[in-house]
Amino acid sequence: MPLLKDFFMKYKAVVFDLFTTLTSLRHLKDAPGRFSNQILGISSEEWSDALFNRSRERLTGLITDPVDIIRDIAWKIDPSISEDILNSCAKERRLRFNYCLKHPPAGVVESLLAIREGGYKLGLVSNVDVIEVEGWKGSDLSTCFDTAVFSCYEGYMKPDPEIFGLCSTRLDVAPQDCLYVGDGGNEELIASAKAGMTAVLTSQFLQDTAPEKVMEREKTVNHHIRNLDEILPLLGQLEG
Missing domain, CATH: 3.40.50.1000 (HAD superfamily/HAD-like)
Known part of the structure; x- marks a missing residue:
């Protein structure tokens, strides 16, 4: 009532x-891993622009695989980034965001x-x-x-x-x-x-x-x- x-x-x-x-x-200074742009070897400005302004597919659920998400963003900046680096970035990104929400x-x-x-x-x-x-x-x-x-x-x-x-x-x-x-x-x-x-x-x-x-x-x-x-x-x- x-x-x-x-x-x-x-x-x-x-x-x-x-x-x-x-x-x-x-x-969060104790968050594990590195920032994604550091792993990918691109500037934070380039990463932020692609992440926030050119990635509607990931944000609306059209892309859900962790590596595909990173590839879609990173290759808009530098399509020569290797699969090994993309995989490493996806793994560390997952750890960092889980930590962020739990702390x-x-x-x-x-x-x-x-x-x-x-x-x-x-x-x-x-x-x-x-x-x-x-x-x-x-x-x-x-x-x-x-x-x-x-x-x-x-x-x-x-x-x-x-x-x-x-x-x-x-x-x-x-x-x-x-x-x-x-x-x-x-x-x-x-x-x-x-x-x-x-x-x-x-x-x-x-x-x-x-x-x-x-x-x-x-x-x-x-x-x-x-x-x-x-x-x-x-x-x-x-x-x-």
Whole structure:
């Protein structure tokens, strides 16, 4: 039975992005292995461009084999990279992402649980391939969410509007009743706002990985937090 306070809450759910919002490989110093671009012998800029801007097939589940995923990205940059190197990269990438999900940064799980205890449902919308999210089940992060929508399982990816609709439907909450929190990659803040959600930029990890993007993305939203523990106070202001 709904609590009396629930009838007066403007927001019913908080929806999160995953990587560079709740956790980040670059902030886990003990993660095993090397960064993929280091193994492949290409620049981090080239790798990031191909990874995020030219690999829709992996993100929508059309490519699921770990080595095929690496090959599809790497050969767009350098088709001479050998199969041995591709295999090595796929193996280390798998280890690193599993570690990343099983070892979230200090305070993240506690912040998520505090939001749930505040009476809000929690959802997740993430652009990932099957290897990046392999370690999700059984992780402490997974226990915090009412639903998790991963692009590789759904065939949609941010900024596709359908992926935000899927999340709100599974939460049984209208988009207008959702706060969306993310670092702003894949135009997610603009897209979530167009879908009806209230977009919030978080720069907790982005400030370290790409500080030049914080000011740029800050212009697209009305709300900007620098730590996840600022979400409940922000909700208090918005509810008021």
